[in-house]
Amino acid sequence: MTIAVKSTAKPSDRFDPIPSWRAAPVDVRVVSDIPAGATVVGIPVPSDGDVPERAGFDRATLDASDFTAGIGETLVLPQIDGPLVVESGLGPRAGLGGAAVRDSVAWFAQRAHRHADLVVDLRGLQGVDAGTLGQAATEGAVLARYRYRVFADRPADLPLASLTLVVDAGALNGVREGAARGLLLARATNLARDLCNAPATHLTATRFGDVAREIGPQVGLDVEVFDQRQLVEMGCGGILGVNAGSNEEARLIKLTYRPAGTPTGSLGLVGKGVMYDAGGISLKPSDAMHALMKLDMSGAAAIFGAMTTLRDLGGRATVTGFLCCTDNMPSGTATRLGDVLTIRGGKTVEVVNADAEGRLVMADGIALAVEDRVDAIVTIATLTGAALRTFGSAVAPVMGNDAALVSELRAAGDATDEPLWELPLIRKYRRQLDSKIADIKNMGGVDAGSITAGLFLEDFVAGTPFGHLDICGPMVVDKDDAWRPTGATAFGTRLLATFAAAFRPTRP
Numbered sequence: 001m002t003i004a005v006k007s008t009a010k011p012s013d014r015f016d017p018i019p020s021w022r023a024a025p026v027d028v029r030v031v032s033d034i035p036a037g038a039t040v041v042g043i044p045v046p047s048d049g050d051v052p053e054r055a056g057f058d059r060a061t062l063d064a065s066d067f068t069a070g071i072g073e074t075l076v077l078p079q080i081d082g083p084l085v086v087e088s089g090l091g092p093r094a095g096l097g098g099a100a101v102r103d104s105v106a107w108f109a110q111r112a113h114r115h116a117d118l119v120v121d122l123r124g125l126q127g128v129d130a131g132t133l134g135q136a137a138t139e140g141a142v143l144a145r146y147r148y149r150v151f152a153d154r155p156a157d158l159p160l161a162s163l164t165l166v167v168d169a170g171a172l173n174g175v176r177e178g179a180a181r182g183l184l185l186a187r188a189t190n191l192a193r194d195l196c197n198a199p200a201t202h203l204t205a206t207r208f209g210d211v212a213r214e215i216g217p218q219v220g221l222d223v224e225v226f227d228q229r230q231l232v233e234m235g236c237g238g239i240l241g242v243n244a245g246s247n248e249e250a251r252l253i254k255l256t257y258r259p260a261g262t263p264t265g266s267l268g269l270v271g272k273g274v275m276y277d278a279g280g281i282s283l284k285p286s287d288a289m290h291a292l293m294k295l296d297m298s299g300a301a302a303i304f305g306a307m308t309t310l311r312d313l314g315g316r317a318t319v320t321g322f323l324c325c326t327d328n329m330p331s332g333t334a335t336r337l338g339d340v341l342t343i344r345g346g347k348t349v350e351v352v353n354a355d356a357e358g359r360l361v362m363a364d365g366i367a368l369a370v371e372d373r374v375d376a377i378v379t380i381a382t383l384t385g386a387a388l389r390t391f392g393s394a395v396a397p398v399m400g401n402d403a404a405l406v407s408e409l410r411a412a413g414d415a416t417d418e419p420l421w422e423l424p425l426i427r428k429y430r431r432q433l434d435s436k437i438a439d440i441k442n443m444g445g446v447d448a449g450s451i452t453a454g455l456f457l458e459d460f461v462a463g464t465p466f467g468h469l470d471i472c473g474p475m476v477v478d479k480d481d482a483w484r485p486t487g488a489t490a491f492g493t494r495l496l497a498t499f500a501a502a503f504r505p506t507r508p
Helices: 059-065 098-111 129-145 167-195 205-220 229-236 237-243 298-307 358-369 387-392 403-416 426-433 451-460 493-500
Strands: 027-031 038-046 074-078 084-091 117-121 163-168 219-224 251-259 266-277 318-327 340-342 347-348 375-381 396-400 421-422 464-472
Touching: 027 167, 038 098, 059 205, 074 098, 084 098, 084 237, 084 387, 098 117, 098 129, 117 129, 129 163, 129 167, 167 205, 167 298, 167 493, 205 219, 205 251, 205 266, 205 298, 205 318, 219 229, 229 237, 229 251, 229 358, 237 340, 237 358, 251 298, 266 298, 266 358, 298 318, 298 464, 298 493, 318 358, 340 396, 358 375, 358 451, 375 403, 375 493, 387 396, 403 421, 403 451, 403 464, 403 493, 421 464, 426 451
Parallel strands: 027 163, 038 084, 038 117, 117 163, 266 318, 266 375, 375 464, 396 421
Antiparallel strands: 074 084, 219 251, 251 318, 340 347, 396 464
16 A cells, blocks of 8 residues: 655745846847848837838838837838848837837847847937937847746747847947846846746745845845744734734845945835735635735835845945735634734734735834834835726836935836826825724725825834835736736836935935
8 A cells, every 4th residue: 555645845945936047147249230140130110200221111111011110019021131120119209218219129029039139220229328228228128038937938939048239339338338237127127027926835935035145145235034033023013913824934034235335325125025915814805816916025026126236236325125025824823803913113003904914014124124224215015906996007106205205216217117106195094094992003994095005104114204116006917018028027126226226315
């Protein structure tokens, strides 16, 4: 008789959650002529004015081919002798900038998915400075060709091996600098995407801590990982309360970037790292959103990815990231409605909805950032379905108590095409969070859910300049969309890297 013995090994034991990071970086070259041996060449084409000479067609011929050169349009032109040519739309020349270049190159890279080596001919492109041109084109190609290949592969989609940008001779140096920055930011984003796309049984809070310990020293970050026992000693009742129903231990991951020389300021980043959100005792319905809840740690992943870039971007401020990581599961030990949790620092929270858990774990992180006396705190989280209902998947709301800080976050969003739209922290709504038995309750009424969530977080910042990004909407796309391939987008990674690298305090 054979007796089956149940293995005690966990899926995370031999799982590699960061394949994109371990892969060789894409080889990006900047030259002034199309290299011999090129198999495919992309030519961005504006929707008005002259057509680039290399296209081989005039505007009338393209119009007759039903190619108007709008963003998202491509036209494949097979050649008897020479590389395949793919024209990709840039949209109108007026206002042409990095976003259009990024999108155009991304759509070309998607269309040329059977080619590992891409060439993009950018010569003669007017209205975009060299650095922006190199950065946007590189990001477009590298981000568009990301695929999560851990459990299955699509052989027709070849990994991108090299990218050659062909530019005017006078722009070579500027485009090279921009391309290097673009590759750095794209690689960080794809790292965050790997973490988001990983199944929750494979990427636990503990495993996330292991990844941070491995990568942090490689990129100039100090890493501290606080385990369950330490969280108890630290009084992190928000994280522990959410973790109460889970078999997996919680972790708080603290990342610190210290610049060379005297820092220009100090910034705290606090990210929601709910590795899987079943809703706790307030169990989610089994619907499409529930199936996406391995992505509920997208805020923590975005911070982690962003901070891997700070040394190479030359960040001048001290930046500390607090990644608040746990599952939110239902069980006989889960936090019940009506329970009161004590957050780090002593403030008490009445739990009226166990599915409003992200703000509970981040409250501990915010309290720790305040103790570090940072000049500003920025939080990022897949926090509310209300944000998705309001803005859809293309824009994330931002709110805060400091107009200059919010403005800088929005500027970083514009620069990276990760757009933000400001919601007001309407103080009148704070009364919805009043509790009869605790300092505050974790959820307000049925309306203004994104704003009351922001007001809850602000309650813990102790007057520190504060900004909050709710990325529930743009955390994922269900089909390829230019440089956002199907799956996790890691929205906020490039935005936060850009913002943090240039951070200076908004108040004296």
